[in-house]
Structure formats: structure tokens, C-alpha cells
Amino acid sequence: MxxxxxxxxxxxxxxxxxxxxxxxxxxxxxxxxxxxxxxxxxxxxxxxxxxxxxxxxxxxxxxxxxxxxxxxxxxxxxxxxxxxxxxxxxxxxxxxxxxxxxxxxxxxxxxxxxxxxxxxxxxxxxxxxxxxxxxxxxxxxxxxxxxxxxxxxxxxxxxxxxxxxxxxxxxxxxxxxxxxxxxxxxxxxxxxxxxxxxxxxxxxxxxxxxxxxxxxxxxxxxxxxxxxxxxxxxxxxxxxxxxxxxxxGTERSPSEVRAAIWEFHDQLLAAYQRESQEGAVVERMKALFVYWGPKLVPDRSEVEAGRGSEARLVRRTLRATTLGAYLDGVAAIRESGRRADARIAPWRSEN
Ligand SMILES: Cc1cc2nc3c(=O)[nH]c(=O)nc-3n(C[C@H](O)[C@H](O)[C@H](O)COP(=O)(O)O)c2cc1C
The missing domain is CATH 3.20.20.70 (Aldolase class I)
Structure with a gap:
């Protein structure tokens, strides 16, 4: 071979x-x-x-x-x-x-x-x-x-x-x-x-x-x-x-990936809301959030190990049964990502 x-x-x-x-x-x-x-x-x-x-x-x-x-x-x-x-x-x-x-x-x-x-x-x-x-x-x-x-x-x-x-x-x-x-x-x-x-x-x-x-x-x-x-x-x-x-042939930084996921998230949510009932929208978005959640929080390993407040936020979002509860979870995760991005010094490489 x-x-x-x-x-x-x-x-x-x-x-x-x-x-x-x-x-x-x-x-x-x-x-x-x-x-x-x-x-x-x-x-x-x-x-x-x-x-x-x-x-x-x-x-x-x-x-x-x-x-x-x-x-x-x-x-x-x-x-x-x-x-x-x-x-x-x-x-x-x-x-x-x-x-x-x-x-x-x-x-x-x-x-x-x-x-x-x-x-x-x-x-x-x-x-x-x-x-x-x-x-x-x-x-x-x-x-x-x-x-x-x-x-x-x-x-x-x-x-x-x-x-x-x-x-x-x-x-x-x-x-x-x-x-x-x-x-x-x-x-x-x-x-x-x-x-x-x-x-x-x-x-x-x-x-x-x-x-x-x-x-x-x-x-x-x-x-x-x-x-x-x-x-x-x-x-x-x-x-x-x-x-x-x-x-x-070029890897993207974690913050670029997070920005892309949020853009994708918001566009998909809007598109599903135009097409489907609330329950179906929540199920569709949660099926995606399984993959997005760990990437959206600053410390991915904590989420994968099921530890820490961010892991709890991801779990709470994945348990949502109403659109309101889903959007609350998403807003909290977005805010925690923003705070972490603000803490990253501009000169520090994330890779
Ligand atoms: C939730 C889920 C649904 C899937 N549905 C299909 C399917 O309908 N047809 C199919 O051939 N493979 C299906 N697959 C397999 C994927 O197409 C793919 O082969 C597999 O996930 C491995 O590739 P990946 O590691 O890039 O995801 C599914 C996988 C998952 C996780």
C-alpha cells in the first residue's frame, strides 16, 4: 500500500x-x-x-x-x-x-x-x-x-x-x-x-x-x-x-468557526420558522445543537466531560421542549462565548 x-x-x-x-x-x-x-x-x-x-x-x-x-x-x-x-x-x-x-x-x-x-x-x-x-x-x-x-x-x-x-x-x-x-x-x-x-x-x-x-x-x-x-x-x-x-488546505481558528456556526444557526432558525410549527422547529434545531453545543462554548473539553456551568447550559438547551426555552439556552451560551472572546488577548493565538 x-x-x-x-x-x-x-x-x-x-x-x-x-x-x-x-x-x-x-x-x-x-x-x-x-x-x-x-x-x-x-x-x-x-x-x-x-x-x-x-x-x-x-x-x-x-x-x-x-x-x-x-x-x-x-x-x-x-x-x-x-x-x-x-x-x-x-x-x-x-x-x-x-x-x-x-x-x-x-x-x-x-x-x-x-x-x-x-x-x-x-x-x-x-x-x-x-x-x-x-x-x-x-x-x-x-x-x-x-x-x-x-x-x-x-x-x-x-x-x-x-x-x-x-x-x-x-x-x-x-x-x-x-x-x-x-x-x-x-x-x-x-x-x-x-x-x-x-x-x-x-x-x-x-x-x-x-x-x-x-x-x-x-x-x-x-x-x-x-x-x-x-x-x-x-x-x-x-x-x-x-x-x-x-x-x-487551511484550518480555521475556533473563533472563526464559532462565528460561522452562529451565522448558520440564525439563518437556519429563521428558515425553519418560516416553514414549520414551533415543536418541529425546536426538534430540528436541537438535532443540530448536539454538534454545535461543544464548539460554541470556550472550554469544549468541559462540555464533553459533562462538567461545569457551560455543560449545564448545553444540556439545558438540548432538553428544551418549547422555542422559548431553546432560545433562552442559546442566548446564555452566546453570552458566555462573547465574554470568553473578550477575555482572549488579541495577540494570543487560539490554535
Ligand atoms: C443522525 C445520523 C443520521 C444519519 N442518516 C444517514 C442516512 O440517512 N443515510 C446514510 O447513508 N447514512 C446516514 N448516516 C451516516 C452518515 O452519512 C455518515 O456516513 C457517518 O455519520 C460517518 O461520517 P461522519 O463521521 O463524517 O459523520 C447518519 C449518521 C447520523 C449520525
Missing amino acids: VCREVSFDEFRNRNIQIVLAPLQGVTTAIFRSVFMSKFGGCRWAVAPFLTTRRGAVPLIPRDLRPESNPTGLALVPQLLGNDGDDFARAGAALHDATGCDEINWNLGCPSGTVTARKQGAGFLPDPQGIDRFLDRVCRRLPCALSIKMRLGMHRDREWEALVPILNRYPIRSVILHGRIGTQGYRGQANLDLFAEFRAALRRPVIHSGDVTSVLGARRVLAKCPDLPGFMLGRGLIANPLLAVSILE
Whole structure:
């Protein structure tokens, strides 16, 4: 396996694609529009999954329709299911309704209710089933197919039995999240196994999992110098400047990131308030605040350890059930950040 350092210049010049990850309940059409109009850096996005239905087509949500996508970000709908005919039918309906030229297959969802039905990561231990599925889908889908998958469900080498099968089908790209299904989101994504998978698959492989900084992206590129792209999820939510920082090869300071989060927060809140009822607005904002909270307070380690008054403020905000309580929590956190920023001497580097 080739492993070498990647210089910043080389990194800046490479035509790397950054893809916005699907996060159910988080990366909505409103999230995508506000994110792209304020920060950008993503070449395309995969939408959170829709489940296929036996013998029927799924209802196409407004979120996937072109009128909900004013920034024109290329959007790939994602389907979850294990029946090739149902998938091809649903994919054709999505292609007709949205004009998309690619459908992504979710082979990575680790949720117990999904894997118990042999869907998402729960289908990974069945190479023959996957072969039959791909045979049906690749004959009938009227557009390209990509796959988002994990290393396995129970073992981190289940992918080895799948590579020869995947290599036989015209799959546009595979996005690999280097965890196994039973892990959920615990531990770390396995970069060594990602690199092995990438070397074995004769299709473009995009990296997903735990890239939260320019340094993290460089570590992946040092292992896989000709990587076609990164998919960014939680790291991009926690730092809306991450995609542009990676493209430019320059890390942003914590205070720049905090300012960007507040800008994103305020624009998203306004956009959700225009569209949704109060309860739904609070739930949408709290789903984001899980990632923002630790970045918005001056001492992140205290919040992560659950200690101190700022940790209490973040917990209180995440427990809010009314918009008023949510906004009170947010105002207190904003004020404590302002006080801390005022204490930082102008000459002191935050990095
Ligand atoms: C709350 C949440 C919802 C997710 N929803 C989806 C989904 O709908 N489809 C999918 O393929 N992956 C989904 N994922 C996985 C992410 O797309 C991504 O692969 C994973 O979080 C690892 O990347 P990250 O470390 O950059 O976040 C979800 C992850 C989280 C935390």
C-alpha cells in the first residue's frame, strides 16, 4: 500500500470532490440550501434515505423536489431496501420526479430495526443476496447507481466477499464508512481497512467517517493519495467552514468557526420558522445543537466531560421542549462565548 506525505500545495491543487453526507433529520432541503448559500465547498450531496415499499413506489417528499433546491446543488436521493425490483421501481419514480441521474443504495444503516429486516448494514453478510439485488437493479434502473456501505455488519472483513461481486456491476461510486454495523457510531472509522477496500475495488471509492479537520483529511490523503473525494457529515455540521478549509488546505481558528456556526444557526432558525410549527422547529434545531453545543462554548473539553456551568447550559438547551426555552439556552451560551472572546488577548493565538 502506497503511503506518503501530501504537501499542502498538492492538496490545494487536487480536484477533490467534497460530498455532503446524508443525516436523517438533519441534512434537510433547508439545511442544504442555507449551507450552500452561506458556506459551500460541497460538489454534491446524498439525501437521507427513503425506504422502498413492497410492490409500490414511495411517496416523493417535497425535500427532494427541484423547487426545494434553489442553490442547484447536485442531489442524489438514497433508498433503503433489499428487494431489487422494489428498488428499481422506486428509483425510476425518483428519477422521473426529481430529474436525478443517480440513486444511492443505503447498505450501511446500523439501526436495529433496519438491520433486523436484513436491510442497510444488515444485508452486508449476504453476498449472494447482494448479487441478486444488483443483477435486478442494474438491468432496470433508468439512471446510475452508487452505494454507501460499511465494512461489514458483524466483522470488519465482510467486504472481502463483496468486492468481486461489486466489481462485476456498473456502479458509479462506492462511499465507504469504515465502521461495522454493530459498532453504530462508536470507536473510530478504520482507515487501514478503508485503504485496503479502495485498492481492491475497481470503482471510485469515496471516504466517509470522522474527518473533522484539514489535518484529518490530510491523514486520509496520505494513505490514499489519489482519493476521488470525501463525504463529510458530523464534522461539517460542527464546523460549516470545514469543506472550504479542506479545499483551501487551511484550518480555521475556533473563533472563526464559532462565528460561522452562529451565522448558520440564525439563518437556519429563521428558515425553519418560516416553514414549520414551533415543536418541529425546536426538534430540528436541537438535532443540530448536539454538534454545535461543544464548539460554541470556550472550554469544549468541559462540555464533553459533562462538567461545569457551560455543560449545564448545553444540556439545558438540548432538553428544551418549547422555542422559548431553546432560545433562552442559546442566548446564555452566546453570552458566555462573547465574554470568553473578550477575555482572549488579541495577540494570543487560539490554535
Ligand atoms: C443522525 C445520523 C443520521 C444519519 N442518516 C444517514 C442516512 O440517512 N443515510 C446514510 O447513508 N447514512 C446516514 N448516516 C451516516 C452518515 O452519512 C455518515 O456516513 C457517518 O455519520 C460517518 O461520517 P461522519 O463521521 O463524517 O459523520 C447518519 C449518521 C447520523 C449520525
